[in-house]
Amino acid sequence: MKVWRDLKNKIFKKRKQKMKKNIVYIFLLGIILGIILIFIFEVWMKRNFYFFPYDNSIEKINHYGNPIKKIKINNQVIIVEEVASPEKRAKGLSGREDKDICSDCGMLFVFPDSGKYYFVMREMRFPLDFIFIRGEEVVDTFENIAPNFQGLITSDKKADKVLEIKAGKNREWGIKKGDKVLFLN
DSSP: HHHHHHHHHHHHHHHHHEEEEEHHHHHHHHHHHHHHHHHHHHHHHHHHHHHHHOSSSOOEEESSOOEEEEETTTTTTEEEEEEEEEHHHHHHTTTTOOSSOTEEEEEEEEEEEEEOOOOHHHHOOEEEEEEETTTTTTEEEEEETTTOSOOBBSSOEEEEEEEEEEEEHHHHOOOOOTOBBEOOO
């Protein structure tokens, strides 16, 4: 009887140890999966600029806190990140990577009044095209401004909005002075 009890205790002890190991493994696997899911969610949130702009049901806000809007110039729909506060206009696209902006996307700087506004390429990591807009009309364009450009980018015409897009898109889309700008949302 004692032999049987000892054998039973040994078996149960081994099973308990095995269960403890399995629980530890399951716990560690759960932590690893949780970390992976958090990472995927973070990447997804950073890319919402790509995933959500075509949904008109509500105004979208990207992870920078900027509204996502649509404009149309020359039958080209452009998804824009709108910045209107002085702080956000000062920051602009500085510090972002080329891959952070989709090919049909840009940043629309909205000013309270028409005026002459100056832009710099501070902390830029890729070249840009600039489109100066007054009301609903393109008043000036600048193409392929290098990220290391040290001067000021400004128009001799007054503008109340400026659109920054990836270099080459202005030419590709055929945008020129006098083109009409349609604000879709």
